Amino acid sequence: MFTYLKPAAMMLFLLTLVTGAAYPALVTVLAQMLFNDQANGSLIQDDKGQLIGSELIGQTFSGPKYFWSRPSATGPYSYNAAASSGSNLGPTNPALTDAVAARIQALKEADPDNKAPVPVDLITASGSGLDPHISIAAAEYQIKRIAKVRKIDTAKLQALVDAHTEGRQWLVFGEPRVNVLKLNLALDRAGR
Structure with missing residues (x-):
């Protein structure tokens, strides 16, 4: 042995x-x-070197003068990386239906003149609950609201969205998308 x-x-x-x-x-x-x-961690810092966030983890933006992120399914503390997971709510679950209806209502209240269909990524959470990107359609849906609040020309906002649009990964995977944190930082810089 x-x-x-x-x-x-x-x-x-x-x-x-x-x-x-x-x-x-x-x-x-x-x-x-x-x-x-x-x-x-792909960290983003401001002009003074202060940490703002990561380009890989979404953040909550709720003010009408900012582009809004995709909703997070990480619980009461939005975009909590320690609680990363999906909501696991099926399409027939009343909780999901109520949450989507509330998100649509919030978007309509923030911009009552916008009659365009609401992009799905503005009302549903991603699989991880931490997605930092929105679709180009979701960014463009919000342009008129932000232009009105900030008193900025919509063409200037469209140019910002275009400048911050990321293409498909390796030219093949996924869809073109916009990183909300980077876009909002550029928006703040443009508004100075």
């Missing part, structure tokens, strides 16, 4: 060293060298 313990202990030690120390250290070094921004 003791003849098996020494090799087993040595294998445990070696595999712990390789998989528990060497491999994680190598991956960390490579990530810092090759993908430094992404490895550190």
Whole structure:
């Protein structure tokens, strides 16, 4: 029996060293060298160097002078990365129906003159509940409201949306989209 313990202990030690120390250290070094921004959270800072947020995690914008984000399903604290998950509410669930109706009502109250159909990503949460992007249609839906509140020409807002539109990932995956945090930061800079 003791003849098996020494090799087993040595294998445990070696595999712990390789998989528990060497491999994680190598991956960390490579990530810092090759993908430094992404490895550190893709953080966004203002002109003074103060942390504002991450371009990978959505934030709540509720003021009428800002582009609104996609709703979050992360519970009472919107965009809580520690509680990332979907709502798991099916299309026939009354709670989902009520939430969507309330979101549509809030959008209509914020811009009663807007008769366009409400884009689905402004009234439903994403699978993770943390999506930082909205569709181009969702951004364009909000332009007239923001132009009215900020007293900015709609063409200038459309140019901001166009400038902050991200294409498909690797030219193939997903749809063109707009990062709401980056767009709102640019909007604040343009309004100065």
